[in-house]
Amino acid sequence: MVSKTLQRDKLWAAQTPQIFQTYAIIANAYKELQTEVTDDAAAVEQIGYEVKLHLGDYNNIKVTTPEDLALAQIIAQNML
Numbered sequence: 001m002v003s004k005t006l007q008r009d010k011l012w013a014a015q016t017p018q019i020f021q022t023y024a025i026i027a028n029a030y031k032e033l034q035t036e037v038t039d040d041a042a043a044v045e046q047i048g049y050e051v052k053l054h055l056g057d058y059n060n061i062k063v064t065t066p067e068d069l070a071l072a073q074i075i076a077q078n079m080l
Contacts, residue, residue, distance in 0.1 A: 015056040
């Protein structure tokens with residue numbers, strides 16, 4: 001059941017890979033992890049860092065299925 005419909009203009013889509021100022025930050029976050037997290041940013045938040053947003057690119061897709069690969073090939077061809 002839907003509990004609440006959010007305003008879309010207030011939402012951001014997270015992309016992977018996520019970026020951090022240094023490797024040590026993300027490595028330490030997972031070393032110190034206290035609870036289960038859904039992504040790297042949540043792990044970094046748990047150890048006290050602020051997570052900031054950086055504008056990504058819609059064409060930066062995650063390739064995990066054959067359909068994703070086909071789409072990635074189309075995107076790559078259009079970028080040449």
